[in-house]
Amino acid sequence: EIMLTQSPATLSLSPGERATLSCRASQSVSNYLAWYQQKPGQAPRLLMYGASNRATGIPARFSGSGSGTEFALTISSLEPDDFAVYYCQQHSGWPRTFGQGTKVEIK
Amino acid sequence: EEQLLESGGDLVQPGGSLRLSCAASGFTFSAYAMHWVRQAPGKGLEWVSTITGSGSDRYYRDSVKGRSTISRDNSKNTLYLQMNRLRAEDTAVYYCTKGPGSFEYWGQGTLVTVSS
Numbered sequence: 001e002i003m004l005t006q007s008p009a010t011l012s013l014s015p016g017e018r019a020t021l022s023c024r025a026s027q028s029v030s031n032y033l034a035w036y037q038q039k040p041g042q043a044p045r046l047l048m049y050g051a052s053n054r055a056t057g058i059p060a061r062f063s064g065s066g067s068g069t070e071f072a073l074t075i076s077s078l079e080p081d082d083f084a085v086y087y088c089q090q091h092s093g094w095p096r097t098f099g100q101g102t103k104v105e106i107k
Numbered sequence: 108e109e110q111l112l113e114s115g116g117d118l119v120q121p122g123g124s125l126r127l128s129c130a131a132s133g134f135t136f137s138a139y140a141m142h143w144v145r146q147a148p149g150k151g152l153e154w155v156s157t158i159t160g161s162g163s164d165r166y167y168r169d170s171v172k173g174r175s176t177i178s179r180d181n182s183k184n185t186l187y188l189q190m191n192r193l194r195a196e197d198t199a200v201y202y203c204t205k206g207p208g209s210f211e212y213w214g215q216g217t218l219v220t221v222s223s
Contacts, residue, residue, distance in 0.1 A: 032208060034208075034209035034210070038152075042215075043202055043215050043216055044202075044210070044213055046206075046209060046210060046211050046212070046213075049208075049209040049211070050209075055211065087151065087152055089152070089154075089209065089210070091208035094166055095166070095168045095169070096157070098151055098152040098153065099151075100151050101152075
């Protein structure tokens with residue numbers, strides 16, 4: 001099973017600041033990595049696929065990078081709507097696995 | 108507009124059974140792999156099962172293998188998850204999702220509670 005480790009667990013930032021979230025895989029997943037945003041009481045929403053491709057309707061302030069075992073999601077300037085939990089997920093192997101999540105909270 | 112609408116969640120006793128359904132609309136259902144992903148209360152996301160567009164291939168996480176069956180009816184645009192011998196640790200919101208590999212669209216989920 002491919003383990004995904006996200007860091008940090010919590011990121012405390014102010015609106016307008018830059019957020020960088022990390023996701024590390026226990027073995028290479030090539031670029032078969034996605035990022036999701038989840039707000040309380042809502043279903044997750046796909047942000048990025050193929051490590052660096054924004055999903056439909058996702059603002060340009062979100063960007064993804066990395067390949068192999070090291071990945072990052074960057075939010076260039078946090079908007080109030082961006083405070084949420086973010087998960088990475090790999091679809092390189094079975095079982096599909098998620099990271100444990102990073103909570104981006106208002107400082 | 109794409110839509111996924113789950114149903115079938117309920118309170119069930121340990122050892123019981125439940126069938127979840129997911130009605131899909133707004134896209135060519137048979138062209139997409141479909142998935143079930145769950146989230147226990149206050150916890151993270153956990154992939155449960157996947158079925159290919161034709162239904163020919165199915166995949167399960169180990170903890171539900173042998174107890175659960177994923178299926179689909181492409182004539183009804185509906186995905187199913189039959190869950191048997193339910194355990195307390197199966198308690199979660201179950202989401203239906205679509206996508207080739209990443210989960211590009213999600214339903215709002217249905218709550219399954221396993222408790223006596």
